Amino acid sequence: MARMKFLCDADRCIECNACVTACKNEHEVPWGINRRRVITLNDGKPGERSVSMACMHCTDAPCAAVCPVNCFYTTADAVVLHSKDLCIGCGYCFYACPFGAPQYPRVGNFGSRGKMDKCTYCSGGPEPDLSVAEYEKYGSNRLAEGKLPLCAEMCSTKSLLAGDGEMIAQIYKERVIKRGYGSGAWGWKTAYRETIAI
Amino acid sequence: MRQSDKTRKDGEGGIGRRQFFRALGGGTAAAAAAVASVPLTPTEAQAYDPGNAETRSRYRETDHVKAFYRTNGYETLKK
Numbered sequence: 001m002a003r004m005k006f007l008c009d010a011d012r013c014i015e016c017n018a019c020v021t022a023c024k025n026e027h028e029v030p031w032g033i034n035r036r037r038v039i040t041l042n043d044g045k046p047g048e049r050s051v052s053m054a055c056m057h058c059t060d061a062p063c064a065a066v067c068p069v070n071c072f073y074t075t076a077d078a079v080v081l082h083s084k085d086l087c088i089g090c091g092y093c094f095y096a097c098p099f100g101a102p103q104y105p106r107v108g109n110f111g112s113r114g115k116m117d118k119c120t121y122c123s124g125g126p127e128p129d130l131s132v133a134e135y136e137k138y139g140s141n142r143l144a145e146g147k148l149p150l151c152a153e154m155c156s157t158k159s160l161l162a163g164d165g166e167m168i169a170q171i172y173k174e175r176v177i178k179r180g181y182g183s184g185a186w187g188w189k190t191a192y193r194e195t196i197a198i
Numbered sequence: 199m200r201q202s203d204k205t206r207k208d209g210e211g212g213i214g215r216r217q218f219f220r221a222l223g224g225g226t227a228a229a230a231a232a233v234a235s236v237p238l239t240p241t242e243a244q245a246y247d248p249g250n251a252e253t254r255s256r257y258r259e260t261d262h263v264k265a266f267y268r269t270n271g272y273e274t275l276k277k
Binding site: 001002004073074075076077081083123125126129141143144146147148152153158161163164167168170171174 | 248249252253254255256257258259260262263266267269270271
């Protein structure tokens with residue numbers, strides 16, 4: 001069974017934000033929130049790197065672990081989705097997520113947040129595939145159409161890879177072997193500094 | 199006898215104020231005892247089960263997807 005993954009080749013990302021715009025347009029994401037963002041490290045300095053970030057669809061998702069109403073579920077494609085009918089907008093998932101993926105479209109009185117919204121890997125939600133209800137709540141369901149997330153398909157420099165984890169890992173490995181080095185934006189050395197022995 | 203004294207005492211054929219509160223107190227105590235004697239049975243929490251239809255695989259390796267893999271591996275993968 002294929003496991004859906006995102007992989008951003010940070011050496012190719014030019015911070016054009018096309019992935020952000022494509023996602024926002026495809027799913028008609030409300031004002032004030034983005035399901036995907038481009039993060040730039042060492043901005044304006046030598047060695048500057050950009051990396052496109054969204055929900056990484058974790059295998060052991062911390063958002064699902066802390067959700068008090070159990071609204072998260074993982075599909076057979078290893079995509080982490082949630083039910084907006086069950087979500088109470090408590091914000092626990094936002095604090096638990098290491099990538100800042102969960103977003104809240106409305107800010108109401110007394111700090112109420114509204115239903116959580118996050119990247120669905122372009123695969124909708126619990127409603128029937130390609131239905132109007134699904135589109136209104138979660139955006140389009142490109143996976144059901146036999147396509148991949150639009151952010152990756154739109155990437156002009158082929159930086160953002162999406163699809164079967166084994167396939168995109170193979171593509172990335174070949175790139176690393178050819179150019180002789182990996183990403184400068186993520187990996188063990190970024191997380192634990194240069195001192196770590198890999 | 200004044201009217202106010204009349205109302206304080208038990209009325210004819212009806213229940214008086216003292217009897218009323220005595221009866222009420224006895225009833226409340228009996229109800230509390232009944233509640234205390236019933237063991238607490240917490241209801242089982244139900245986790246959200248999205249069902250097979252929602253969690254089934256939607257990914258298919260269509261020509262569209264194959265084209266994506268091919269174009270992303272143009273530089274490196276063997277054609």
